[in-house]
Amino acid sequence: MEVVKTVAAVRAARGRFPMLGLVPTMGFLHAGHISLVERAKAECGAVAVSIFVNPTQFAAHEDLGRYPRDLPRDLALLEAAGADLVFTPGPADMYPDGFQTRIELGPVTEPLEGAVRPGHFAGVATVVAKLFNIVQPTRAYFGQKDAQQCVVVRRMVRDLDMPVEVVVAPTVREADGLAMSSRNAYLNAEERAEAPLLYRALSYGEALFAEGERDAGMLRAAIRERVEINPRFTIDYVSVADAETLEELERVDRDAVISLAARLGTTRLIDNVVVRAG
Structure with missing residues (x-):
């Protein structure tokens, strides 16, 4: 090398x-x-x-x-x-x-x-x-x-x-679902235990989509509600957007990225899942 x-x-x-x-x-x-x-x-x-x-x-x-x-x-x-x-x-x-x-x-x-x-x-x-x-x-x-x-x-x-x-x-994750990131090193032990909530919230939105939910506003609201269960998170955004243009969708009638960003303590975390309309 x-x-x-x-x-x-x-x-x-x-x-x-x-x-x-x-x-x-x-x-x-x-x-x-x-x-x-x-x-x-x-x-x-x-x-x-x-x-x-x-x-x-x-x-x-x-x-x-x-x-x-x-x-x-x-x-x-x-x-x-x-x-x-x-x-x-x-x-x-x-x-x-x-x-x-x-x-x-x-x-x-x-x-x-x-x-x-x-x-x-x-x-x-x-x-x-x-x-x-x-x-x-x-x-x-x-x-x-x-x-x-x-x-x-x-x-x-x-x-x-x-x-x-x-x-x-594809995103590589820890065993509990947290997306691997160099910035995860900023998390203290308590924050590290709470951080996988973001992926669980995204997975919930992904499951709703798999069950037939196509209203993007409903998906955003459901994901946001799951994160807000823990008041230690401060949400920057929850998004359901076109996978190529990143324009926010009203209905998920094409491939989309469901993403979020939130702060936990002094650390800002981002994550996403991709859903395929086809």
Whole structure:
């Protein structure tokens, strides 16, 4: 496994791999990340992983400074998973003096996370575009937990004719259903025990859909009620939206993402399930 910090070093290494999968991460890896690495390795024969806590996707009041980091542990996990190339740039490598360019997408970035975190997806799109240009992957692998990010990246790739296939893998969960996330490290023991309530609420909405409920407002209300059972949660949103445009639905007559975001103590958690109208 080769670990490099510079764009030039990535480009020098890239020629060794006829096909290359890319798993972009912000580090502090968990089993969800590793599942993406293993899938990329199996499907492409070689896999690159980026580890970069991207400052441009954090607002001034967010957790950039305390975002969990453990590079030696991450590298050990990646070597065990069979990673071939690890790119660990610093902010100056990705955004050198004079950097001015941002990628702004349209309506898919405006609701949900975009409404709560203005500017977030411009930072995401810009750094992902840079990683695609630097690594030149055949395929790039993302987890469904970050549903809106997946929609945004796919839209950017389509709109800008980027020669990369975007692969979205199912959310990897803990045994009690909590979606794996680096930010779960912020939860104390009591909060960690309560956090799976979000997935149980989503699963309840999913079950109602399976039983025939198609009124999106009813689904939102049912999920919200399940979360509000525990007053320690503060809900940012509950959404039932078109799976491709993220426009809120009145009736679930097409594939949809049922998602929510809530705060538990000082930790903000997101999760989602996908339902298929067909």
